[in-house]
Amino acid sequence: MGGAIRESLRQLANDCSLPAAxxxxxxxxxxxxxxxxxxxxxxxxxxxxxxxxxRNILANRLARLVDKGILVRxxxxxxxxxxxxxxxxxxxxxxxxxxxxxxxxxxxxxGTPAYPVLVDARDSRPIRPVQVLSHDGRALGKGDLLxxxxxxxxxxxxxAEVKAAE
Amino acid sequence: MGGAIRESLRQLANDCSLPAAxxxxxxxxxxxxxxxxxxxxxxxxxxxxxxxxxRNILANRLARLVDKGILVRxxxxxxxxxxxxxxxxxxxxxxxxxxxxxxxxxxxxxGTPAYPVLVDARDSRPIRPVQVLSHDGRALGKGDLLxxxxxxxxxxxxxAEVKAAE
DNA sequence: AAAGGTAAGTTGCAACGAGAAACTATTGCT
DNA sequence: AGCAATAGTTTCTCGTTGCAACTTACCTTT
Numbered sequence: 001m002g003g004a005i006r007e008s009l010r011q012l013a014n015d016c017s018l019p020a021a022x023x024x025x026x027x028x029x030x031x032x033x034x035x036x037x038x039x040x041x042x043x044x045x046x047x048x049x050x051x052x053x054x055r056n057i058l059a060n061r062l063a064r065l066v067d068k069g070i071l072v073r074x075x076x077x078x079x080x081x082x083x084x085x086x087x088x089x090x091x092x093x094x095x096x097x098x099x100x101x102x103x104x105x106x107x108x109x110x111g112t113p114a115y116p117v118l119v120d121a122r123d124s125r126p127i128r129p130v131q132v133l134s135h136d137g138r139a140l141g142k143g144d145l146l147x148x149x150x151x152x153x154x155x156x157x158x159x160a161e162v163k164a165a166e
Numbered sequence: 167m168g169g170a171i172r173e174s175l176r177q178l179a180n181d182c183s184l185p186a187a188x189x190x191x192x193x194x195x196x197x198x199x200x201x202x203x204x205x206x207x208x209x210x211x212x213x214x215x216x217x218x219x220x221r222n223i224l225a226n227r228l229a230r231l232v233d234k235g236i237l238v239r240x241x242x243x244x245x246x247x248x249x250x251x252x253x254x255x256x257x258x259x260x261x262x263x264x265x266x267x268x269x270x271x272x273x274x275x276x277g278t279p280a281y282p283v284l285v286d287a288r289d290s291r292p293i294r295p296v297q298v299l300s301h302d303g304r305a306l307g308k309g310d311l312l313x314x315x316x317x318x319x320x321x322x323x324x325x326a327e328v329k330a331a332e
Numbered sequence: 333a334a335a336g337g338t339a340a341g342t343t344g345c346a347a348c349g350a351g352a353a354a355c356t357a358t359t360g361c362t
Numbered sequence: 363a364g365c366a367a368t369a370g371t372t373t374c375t376c377g378t379t380g381c382a383a384c385t386t387a388c389c390t391t392t
Contacts, residue, residue, distance in 0.1 A: 015280035017271030018201055018264065024275060025267070028192060028379080035184055039313075044340050054380045059341055069274075081339045081388045090274045092308055096296045097270055098184065100263035101191070105183030108235075108256045109190060114181035116313035120300040124320045127306060128299040130262045134286040135294060137303070142258055146290070147205075147282035154290045194350075210369050220351045225370055247359045247368045 024068045025094065029053055029061050031101070034087075034094060037071065042084045070094070100130040190234045191260065195219055195227050197267070200253075200260060203237065208250045236260070266296040 025031060029051070036047050048058055062085060065071040070091035076082035099118065106113050107129075118127050132140045191197060195217070202213050214224055228251060231237040236257035242248035265284065272279050273295075284293050298306045 016201070016268060017276045017280055018197065018268045019271075020275035021267045021271030022197055024271075026194060026197070031184065031188055031192070035182070045338085048340095054382095055341070056343085056381090057379065060379095079339085079389070083340065093270055093274060096298050097263060097266035099298055100266050100296065101187045102182060102184045104259055104263055105185075105187030105190075108259060109186035110183045114183055115316050117316075117319060119312050119314040119319055120304075120306060121310050121312040122300070124312070124314055124318055125301045126319060126321075127311070128301060128303070130266065130296055130298060132262050132265055132296060133294040134288070135291045137294070138286075140286060140293060144287050145284050145293070146287040148285040148290055149282050152290055153283060153285055153292060155292075211367085214369095220353095221370070222352095222372080223350060226349095245360070245368085249369065 021097075024065075024070065025097075027061065027064070029057060030065065031098065033058075033061055033065065034070070034091065034098060037085065037087045037091065038095065038098065042086065043082055044085075047085075065091070096130055099127070103129055187263075190231075190236065191263075193227065193230070195223060196231065197264065199224075199227055199231065200236070200257065200264060203251065203253045203257065204261065204264065208252065209248055210251075213251075231257070262296055265293070269295055 025034070032051055032053075033047060036050055041047050041050060044058065044062070047053065047062070048055060051058075053061075062071065062073070066073045066085070068090075069088055071085045072088055074084045074086065076084050119125060120127060132145070134140050134144075138144075191200070198217055198219075199213060202216055207213050207216060210224065210228070213219065213228070214221060217224070219227075228237065228239070232239045232251070234256075235254055237251045238254055240250045240252065242250050285291060286293060298311070300306055300310075304310075
């Protein structure tokens with residue numbers, strides 16, 4: 001069984017989705033372009049002047065992000081020179097990862113929160129640090145996590161069955 | 167004031183800590199090496215054979231991660247040929263970002279959760295999707311976030327004062 | 333309609349980083 | 363002493379990045 005776990009961890013190295021995520025977002029500039037999108041940039045020249053990225057690389061990255069379904073590329077109706085790049089749901093779903101990275105940078109690299117800062121629109125209070133949480137909301141730290149094979153994972157359905165049997 | 171916000175967003179592009187985080191972790195392989203560390207890899211040859219990374223690049227990345235304080239490099243006491251690379255607290259703090267990326271990959275790229283999967287050690291139930299949460303734990307989505315300048319952020323202290331005055 | 337400007341790229345070229353394979357330097361085993 | 367294991371380094375090739383200039387399509391002004 002120890003051997004099985006070892007082997008599973010080896011599989012993990014290849015099966016897990018981190019490489020897939022990195023293939024989409026792992027190149028230089030990809031995350032900064034994404035941040036630009038989150039911050040309301042929509043056009044080629046906006047990204048170019050805000051990020052100071054080379055034009056050919058920007059063109060390449062935008063095309064790639066569109067290809068991956070993270071951005072959509074749409075010619076503007078009112079001015080047909082302009083192209084609008086907008087986040088898809090898939091792109092928007094990268095927000096937690098982006099915030100987590102940014103928060104890590106704030107805590108461990110720059111030391112200070114950079115303003116403007118992200119707040120809850122409802123009450124203008126700062127958002128929580130992004131954390132890994134258990135199913136019932138406890139924060140999980142260093143020793144609280146385990147790798148489990150399908151048969152060892154406890155699922156909602158099983159608990160529901162147990163409850164029904166009671 | 168609209169101009170001030172515009173200007174602030176421009177500042178954001180340069181001040182925010184995302185570039186700092188990416189300088190530490192943005193290079194190819196860095197995240198995969200980190201994942202290896204989380205999964206219990208400790209030695210050069212382990213990383214090399216698990217990841218299939220070129221040896222020179224691996225040496226370079228490990229040195230860089232050590233330099234950034236994400237890993238520590240320590241010669242083994244029992245076998246002095248061996249060097250042990252271990253996560254620091256700073257390195258461990260990247261877990262939420264890594265999980266968020268992996269979960270994104272699972273949801274939007276590979277489609278299926280790859281086993282073994284991370285579970286809560288206490289009850290073997292799967293962890294929650296990593297989310298952006300408000301101070302009181304509500305999940306914040308697309309329209310629920312705002313950029314705020316220091317003077318517009320509502321802090322705990324202020325609320326405490328209000329409470330004391332009641 | 334002509335001229336000039338703006339938006340979104342593309343092309344050419346120099347420099348840098350990634351990758352494969354072979355080599356080196358310690359240390360441990362027998 | 364001789365051989366294998368560990369953690370690199372070196373060399374060379376090739377792909378990527380980055381800058382600057384060029385192009386194409388479209389809009390605005392006169």
